[in-house]
Amino acid sequence: MKELDLIVPNPTGLHARPAKVFVKTAKQFKADIRVKHGSKKVNAKSVISVLTLGVEMGGTISIVADGPDEDEALAVLKDAVETGLGDDLSVGHAPAPKPEKAKTNGQVDAAPAPASAPPPPVAKQTPALSGDKIVRAIPAAAGIAIGPLHQFKHAEITIEETAADPETEKSRLEKAIDAARTELEGVLEQVKKQLSGSESEIFEAHLEILDDPELKEAAVDNINNGQSAGHGWQAAVESVASTMAALKDETLAARAVDFRDVGNRVLRALSGGGQAGPELPDHSVILIANDLTPSDTVALNPGQVLGFCTAIGGANGHTAILARAMGIPAMVGAGEDIFNLENGVMAILNGDTGTLTISPDEEALAKAKGIQEEHEARNAAELAAAKEPAITKDDHRVEVVANIGDVKEARKAMDFGAEGVGLLRTEFLFLERDKAPTEDEQFEVYRDILLAQEGQPVIARTLDVGGDKPLAYLPVDEEENPFLGQRGIRLCLARPELLRTQLRALLRASSYGRLRIMFPMITTFEDWTAAKRMVAEIQNELRMGPVELGIMIEVPAAALLAPAFAREVDFFSIGTNDLTQYTLAMDRTNPALSEQADGLNPAVLSLIDRTVKASHSAGKWTGVCGELAANPIAVPILVGLGVDELSCSVPAIPAVKAQVRTLARSTAEHLAAQALACATATEVRRTVESLL
Ligand code: PEP
Ligand code: MG
Numbered sequence: 105m106k107e108l109d110l111i112v113p114n115p116t117g118l119h120a121r122p123a124k125v126f127v128k129t130a131k132q133f134k135a136d137i138r139v140k141h142g143s144k145k146v147n148a149k150s151v152i153s154v155l156t157l158g159v160e161m162g163g164t165i166s167i168v169a170d171g172p173d174e175d176e177a178l179a180v181l182k183d184a185v186e187t188g189l190g191d192d193l194s195v196g197h198a199p200a201p202k203p204e205k206a207k208t209n210g211q212v213d214a215a216p217a218p219a220s221a222p223p224p225p226v227a228k229q230t231p232a233l234s235g236d237k238i239v240r241a242i243p244a245a246a247g248i249a250i251g252p253l254h255q256f257k258h259a260e261i262t263i264e265e266t267a268a269d270p271e272t273e274k275s276r277l278e279k280a281i282d283a284a285r286t287e288l289e290g291v292l293e294q295v296k297k298q299l300s301g302s303e304s305e306i307f308e309a310h311l312e313i314l315d316d317p318e319l320k321e322a323a324v325d326n327i328n329n330g331q332s333a334g335h336g337w338q339a340a341v342e343s344v345a346s347t348m349a350a351l352k353d354e355t356l357a358a359r360a361v362d363f364r365d366v367g368n369r370v371l372r373a374l375s376g377g378g379q380a381g382p383e384l385p386d387h388s389v390i391l392i393a394n395d396l397t398p399s400d401t402v403a404l405n406p407g408q409v410l411g412f413c414t415a416i417g418g419a420n421g422h423t424a425i426l427a428r429a430m431g432i433p434a435m436v437g438a439g440e441d442i443f444n445l446e447n448g449v450m451a452i453l454n455g456d457t458g459t460l461t462i463s464p465d466e467e468a469l470a471k472a473k474g475i476q477e478e479h480e481a482r483n484a485a486e487l488a489a490a491k492e493p494a495i496t497k498d499d500h501r502v503e504v505v506a507n508i509g510d511v512k513e514a515r516k517a518m519d520f521g522a523e524g525v526g527l528l529r530t531e532f533l534f535l536e537r538d539k540a541p542t543e544d545e546q547f548e549v550y551r552d553i554l555l556a557q558e559g560q561p562v563i564a565r566t567l568d569v570g571g572d573k574p575l576a577y578l579p580v581d582e583e584e585n586p587f588l589g590q591r592g593i594r595l596c597l598a599r600p601e602l603l604r605t606q607l608r609a610l611l612r613a614s615s616y617g618r619l620r621i622m623f624p625m626i627t628t629f630e631d632w633t634a635a636k637r638m639v640a641e642i643q644n645e646l647r648m649g650p651v652e653l654g655i656m657i658e659v660p661a662a663a664l665l666a667p668a669f670a671r672e673v674d675f676f677s678i679g680t681n682d683l684t685q686y687t688l689a690m691d692r693t694n695p696a697l698s699e700q701a702d703g704l705n706p707a708v709l710s711l712i713d714r715t716v717k718a719s720h721s722a723g724k725w726t727g728v729c730g731e732l733a734a735n736p737i738a739v740p741i742l743v744g745l746g747v748d749e750l751s752c753s754v755p756a757i758p759a760v761k762a763q764v765r766t767l768a769r770s771t772a773e774h775l776a777a778q779a780l781a782c783a784t785a786t787e788v789r790r791t792v793e794s795l796l
Contacts, residue, residue, distance in 0.1 A: 526751020
C-alpha cells in the first residue's frame with residue numbers, strides 16, 4: 105500500500121469536471137484507490153464520493169493505492185492533479201465571488217455578479233427599478249422580464265416505503281436507470297444542438313452520476329434491507345445530495361441540485377415515466393420555483409418563460425449557467441417568501457440587479473419597458489448590422505474576427521458577423537483525451553473549420569499547453585513555476601514530433617481555405633527561428649506553397665523585440681491575457697490578484713503601442729486576441745493605438761463592431777495618447793469614460 109499527499113490547484117477546487125477526470129484516471133488502474141481529505145476517506149473510482157469530499161482550491165488530499173499497479177497509479181494521478189485535471193488553469197477563472205446567503209427574511213442584498221457570467225459591457229448596465237414590493241436575490245442571468253408570475257411545482261411522486269421482494273425491486277431499479285439513461289442521452293443531444301458552449305457537460309455529469317457504482321450500491325443495500333426500489337434509490341440520492349449541500353464551498357454545494365435532478369429522473373421512470381416538468385399556462389410567464397433543476401431549465405421555452413426567480417440556488421449553479429446560455433433573465437436564492445407570491449400577479453424581473461418588483465406601478469412598468477426595449481433594440485440592431493464591416497466615423501476599417509475552439513463555433517461565428525478567425529485555440533482538440541489526436545484527425549477538423557469560414561482568413565494557433573494546462577498523455581516534469589516553464593512554443597519545441605504532426609495537418613488543410621499559422625508564447629528570437637524552420641521543412645516535404653506566419657505577443661520580451669520580429673513575421677497577435685500576466689508579474693489564475701491584473705494598466709498599453717508601431721514600420725499588421733479586444737473601455741484605446749484587428753468571443757462580435765462604428769479614429773488616437781500618459785489602470789478608465 106502506498107500513500108501520497110497532493111494539493112489541488114484548481115481555482116474552484118475538486119468540482120464536477122476535475123472530479124470526473126480524477127475518477128476516470130483512477131479507474132484505469134487495478135489497485136484499490138481511496139482519497140482522503142480531512143476526516144473523510146472515499147473510493148477514488150466514484151465521482152459522487154470524490155465530490156462529497158468538498159475539496160477547495162489549495163486543499164490537500166491523500167491518495168492511498170493498494171494493488172499491483174499502485175506505484176503507476178500514484179504517479180499518473182499525481183501528474184493529473186498537478187496539471188489541473190482538465191481545467192484550463194491559465195484562463196484566469198477566479199473563483200466566483202461568494203454570493204451572500206439568503207437572510208432570514210428571505211431577502212438577499214445585491215450580490216456580486218457571478219465570475220462565470222460574462223461581465224456586462226459598461227454601457228449596458230441596467231439601473232435598478234423602483235417599485236412597491238421588491239424581492240432581492242442573486243443576479244443569475246442578465247436582462248429584464250415583465251409578465252405575470254407563475255409558481256412552478258413538480259407533482260409529488262408517491263413512493264412505497266417497503267417492498268416484499270428485493271430481487272424484483274432491484275430489477276425495477278435497473279430498468280428505471282436504463283430508461284433515465286436513454287432520456288438523458290436525448291437531452292444531451294438536444295443541448296449539444298441548441299447551445300454552443302460547454303453546457304452539455306452538465307448532462308454528461310448527470311450520466312456519470314447515474315452510473316456511479318457507490319450510489320447504486322447504496323440503493324441496492326437499502327433494497328436488500330426491505331425498502332422499495334424508489335425508496336431505496338431516493339434515500340441513497342438524498343444522502344449524497346444533503347452531504348453536498350452542506351459543503352462549505354458554494355460551487356460544490358450548488359451541485360446538490362444535480363444529484364436530486366438525476367434522482368428524480370429515475371423516480372419518475374420508476375413510477376411509470378412521463379413528462380419531466382410540470383404543465384405551464386398557455387401564456388408567457390415569470391416562473392417562481394424552489395430550485396429549477398438543470399433538466400427543468402433546459403426544457404424551458406424561452407419564448408414562453410420570460411424569466412425565473414428561485415428560492416434557493418447560487419450564481420454558480422448549473423441552473424444559472426443554463427439560464428445565461430439560453431438568454432433567460434434570472435435571479436436565484438430569493439428565499440422561501442417567494443412561495444407566497446400569487447399566480448398571475450404582474451412583476452418585473454431584473455436579472456442584472458437581482459430584483460423582482462411585484463405589482464409595479466405604472467411608472468416602474470414604463471421605465472422597465474423602456475430599458476427592456478432599449479436592450480432588445482440595441483441587441484437586435486447590433487446583430488442586424490453584424491455582417492457589415494466595422495468602420496470608424498472617419499473611414500478607418502478595423503477587422504473584427506472570432507476566437508474559437510471548434511467547427512461549431514466556426515459556423516456560429518459566421519452568423520455573428522466574424523470576418524474570419526483571429527484565434528483558433530487548437531489545444532481544445534488535444535484536451536480531455538487519452539492520447540494526442542492523429543494527423544488525419546487534426547487535418548479533418550482544420551479542414552472543416554476552414555470550409556466553415558468560406559474563404560475568410562483563419563489564424564490557427566499551434567498547440568498552447570504546458571505545465572499549467574494538463575495533457576494526461578504528455579507528462580511534464582514537476583515545475584516550481586509552471587507559467588515560467590515549459591509552455592506554448594517551448595513545450596512544442598521540446599517535443600518536436602507533436603508540433604510536426606500538427607503542422608503537417610495544418611498545412612495539408614491549408615488548401616481548403618485561407619490559413620494563417622501563429623505560435624504562442626514566443627519569447628526569444630530563437631523560438632521563432634526554430635518554429636519557422638520546422639514549417640519550411642514540412643512545406644518542402646509536402647510540396648506546399650507558403651502560408652502566412654505570425655507570432656503571439658504575450659511576453660514583454662517579444663514586445664520589446666517587436667522591431668526585430670516584425671522584419672520576419674507576417675503579423676502579430678497580442679495575447680493580452682498573458683501579456684498582462686507577464687508584464688505585471690501577476691499570476692492570471694491567482695484570485696487575490698484578479699483586480700490588479702488589469703490589461704488596461706498603462707505598462708501593458710505601452711507594450712501594445714510598441715508592438716503596433718513596430719509592425720506598421722515594417723509594413724505588417726497587428727491584432728489583439730486577448731480579453732481586452734472586447735472590453736468596451738479598451739476598444740477605443742486599441743483602435744487609437746492603431747490595432748488592425750480585434751479578435752473576440754463569438755457573441756461579443758456584434759457589439760465590438762457596433763462600438764467601432766461609434767468612434768472617430770482621430771478621437772481614439774487622442775484617447776490612446778492620454779491613456780499611455782496615465783500612471784494607473786484606474787486613471788485610464790476614468791480618462792476613457794470622461795472622453796466618450
Ligand atoms: C492570451 O494570452 O491573451 C491569449 C489569447 O491566449 P490564452 O488566453 O489562450 O492563453
Ligand atoms: Mg495566452
